[in-house]
Amino acid sequence: MTYTIGVDLGGTNIAAAVVRVKDAHIISKLSVPTPVADGQDAIAEAITLLVADLTKTSGIASSEIARIGIGIPGTVSHRDKTVIYACNLPFEQGYPIAYKVEQATGITTSILNDADAAAYGEYVVDETHPTPFIAITLGTGVGSGVIMDGKVVSGFNGAGGELGHTTLIMGGQECGCKRRGCWEAYASASALVRQTEEAIRQHPDSLLAHLAEKTGTINGKLPFDAAELGCSVAQKVLEQYRMYVAEGLANVVNIFQPEKIVIGGGISNQGESFVGPVREYVYQHEYNRYLSKTKIETAQLSNDAGIIGAALYAE
Amino acid sequence: MTYTIGVDLGGTNIAAAVVRVKDAHIISKLSVPTPVADGQDAIAEAITLLVADLTKTSGIASSEIARIGIGIPGTVSHRDKTVIYACNLPFEQGYPIAYKVEQATGITTSILNDADAAAYGEYVVDETHPTPFIAITLGTGVGSGVIMDGKVVSGFNGAGGELGHTTLIMGGQECGCKRRGCWEAYASASALVRQTEEAIRQHPDSLLAHLAEKTGTINGKLPFDAAELGCSVAQKVLEQYRMYVAEGLANVVNIFQPEKIVIGGGISNQGESFVGPVREYVYQHEYNRYLSKTKIETAQLSNDAGIIGAALYAE
Numbered sequence: 001m002t003y004t005i006g007v008d009l010g011g012t013n014i015a016a017a018v019v020r021v022k023d024a025h026i027i028s029k030l031s032v033p034t035p036v037a038d039g040q041d042a043i044a045e046a047i048t049l050l051v052a053d054l055t056k057t058s059g060i061a062s063s064e065i066a067r068i069g070i071g072i073p074g075t076v077s078h079r080d081k082t083v084i085y086a087c088n089l090p091f092e093q094g095y096p097i098a099y100k101v102e103q104a105t106g107i108t109t110s111i112l113n114d115a116d117a118a119a120y121g122e123y124v125v126d127e128t129h130p131t132p133f134i135a136i137t138l139g140t141g142v143g144s145g146v147i148m149d150g151k152v153v154s155g156f157n158g159a160g161g162e163l164g165h166t167t168l169i170m171g172g173q174e175c176g177c178k179r180r181g182c183w184e185a186y187a188s189a190s191a192l193v194r195q196t197e198e199a200i201r202q203h204p205d206s207l208l209a210h211l212a213e214k215t216g217t218i219n220g221k222l223p224f225d226a227a228e229l230g231c232s233v234a235q236k237v238l239e240q241y242r243m244y245v246a247e248g249l250a251n252v253v254n255i256f257q258p259e260k261i262v263i264g265g266g267i268s269n270q271g272e273s274f275v276g277p278v279r280e281y282v283y284q285h286e287y288n289r290y291l292s293k294t295k296i297e298t299a300q301l302s303n304d305a306g307i308i309g310a311a312l313y314a315e
Numbered sequence: 316m317t318y319t320i321g322v323d324l325g326g327t328n329i330a331a332a333v334v335r336v337k338d339a340h341i342i343s344k345l346s347v348p349t350p351v352a353d354g355q356d357a358i359a360e361a362i363t364l365l366v367a368d369l370t371k372t373s374g375i376a377s378s379e380i381a382r383i384g385i386g387i388p389g390t391v392s393h394r395d396k397t398v399i400y401a402c403n404l405p406f407e408q409g410y411p412i413a414y415k416v417e418q419a420t421g422i423t424t425s426i427l428n429d430a431d432a433a434a435y436g437e438y439v440v441d442e443t444h445p446t447p448f449i450a451i452t453l454g455t456g457v458g459s460g461v462i463m464d465g466k467v468v469s470g471f472n473g474a475g476g477e478l479g480h481t482t483l484i485m486g487g488q489e490c491g492c493k494r495r496g497c498w499e500a501y502a503s504a505s506a507l508v509r510q511t512e513e514a515i516r517q518h519p520d521s522l523l524a525h526l527a528e529k530t531g532t533i534n535g536k537l538p539f540d541a542a543e544l545g546c547s548v549a550q551k552v553l554e555q556y557r558m559y560v561a562e563g564l565a566n567v568v569n570i571f572q573p574e575k576i577v578i579g580g581g582i583s584n585q586g587e588s589f590v591g592p593v594r595e596y597v598y599q600h601e602y603n604r605y606l607s608k609t610k611i612e613t614a615q616l617s618n619d620a621g622i623i624g625a626a627l628y629a630e
Contacts, residue, residue, distance in 0.1 A: 259471035290399050
């Protein structure tokens with residue numbers, strides 16, 4: 001039996017698990033806070049400790065772990081096993097995190113971008129192995145990973161596959177990447193929150209506004225709850241938001257004609273009531289009118305996609 | 316010595332050539348009008364006649380022609396060798412054009428999309444074989460072809476790689492694909508003509524307007540000529556147009572991080588004076604700030620790219 005360890009390195013927590021390769025099954029999972037303030041070596045050490053703890057809790061000796069894969073929220077060099085840039089973590093450009101973990105654990109370690117890891121995880125658990133396969137995550141940003149013939153597509157320098165950073169409205173809303181008008185700036189969960197806040201300001205007497213006041217928070221779920229209660233303001237916010245998501249997906253379809261797209265992140269918890277109208281819009285607006293259509297569905301794995309993808313893409 | 320025949324089937328003319336495989340050299344080239352009014356079988360017959368004529372003029376017997384490749388302006392099924400949709404040609408959906416030519420000539424025949432053929436042609440003559448490699452043609456539309464590891468990327472159904480049909484301004488200018496705001500609607504040569512016409516209407520006393528009146532035509536070259544003569548109205552038109560082109564290219568870079576992009580079509584005749592500022596804009600606005608940059612250059616082959624690509628991609 002072959003096992004690998006997948007690590008999902010986040011700005012807040014590091015989650016890791018022992019994964020059984022043959023069926024992508026998680027045997028044992030642990031999580032610790034990311035020691036961001038203690039610097040890059042502390043992060044490598046925290047991962048090393050987590051690996052040691054995992055071999056204990058899982059009862060699988062480190063000699064049985066074939067390899068370790070680390071998903072990193074930023075640009076990485078998969079080939080050189082170094083971090084190029086990760087805006088929420090204290091890594092110097094070129095920090096050899098995989099070698100640090102490899103030296104300390106004695107287990108071959110590789111790294112890849114976290115969105116690519118999540119996409120690969122979703123790909124692996126889809127038994128039909130669709131190709132091209134694309135995973136889109138509607139979260140703080142619009143994450144994306146493209147898998148073609150079983151391989152992550154990230155360009156000649158490893159920084160590609162940034163579908164969230166393509167224009168929806170040139171010169172529009174400022175984006176975290178410093179450009180204006182990116183898809184991410186309209187279709188992320190954060191963007192939905194901003195759109196909801198704006199609607200509340202404009203309609204302080206709406207059911208949406210009252211619900212926000214009652215619950216004390218404005219999050220990506222609020223407009224869905226208000227819309228379900230019949231609030232027309234919330235329904236309008238969501239209609240516009242679905243259009244933002246769908247216009248970007250139509251771009252993705254026109255570019256790749258993927259066999260399948262899965263949508264993950266908190267928003268995807270709304271399931272078919274969200275994805276259904278989005279799919280319909282994409283089918284009406286995409287370039288291809290005569291050939292088979294891209295399957296568009298919600299993601300399967302939720303938070304474990306990144307761990308499983310990192311574990312199984314490791315080389 | 317191996318030879319193949321490449322056919323570039325256009326809405327106006329059919330051009331075809333005998334190509335020497337080892338160095339992508341055109342031995343002999345011929346062209347005839349496309350018999351659009353005579354229907355789909357007449358087009359297949361015209362290609363067959365052209366192939367026969369080519370073997371005569373080139374002095375290379377048809378037994379020495381390893382295969383024929385046809386580039387078609389529309390959606391094709393490369394696998395089934397049928398035309399799915401070509402808006403400027405009288406093909407029924409599923410018309411087996413490659414089999415018709417194959418039966419009549421006795422030479423194995425394949426088809427692919429014309430923009431993909433052109434991209435493959437440009438790829439083949441680039442001795443460094445960059446990957447991913449992308450060719451963008453700024454012509455009547457914005458054509459595009461993506462080559463990854465030597466293969467055309469066109470998705471699970473063959474209709475992908477339509478980079479011109481991704482949004483630049485959601486809900487904006489109407490596009491030929493019936494969607495609004497596509498890159499093509501802002502960055503094609505036709506769009507530049509429209510932008511120039513609009514500027515002439517707004518500034519009837521400009522040098523640009525006078526030049527248009529003098530020459531009697533408004534084409535994609537006019538604003539470049541007027542700008543060179545110091546016309547500030549033309550310079551503004553081009554500044555905006557370059558931004559449209561560059562914003563779309565920044566999207567392409569963020570998605571694929573191609574090793575190289577080449578720009579073809581009439582506009583690319585402006586050379587480095589056009590491509591230089593475009594490249595600069597892309598480098599300033601793309602997502603990757605730390606890794607190697609995509610090479611962005613003018614295309615090498617001009618009108619022969621499609622013939623050479625179709626000839627050499629033939630299987």
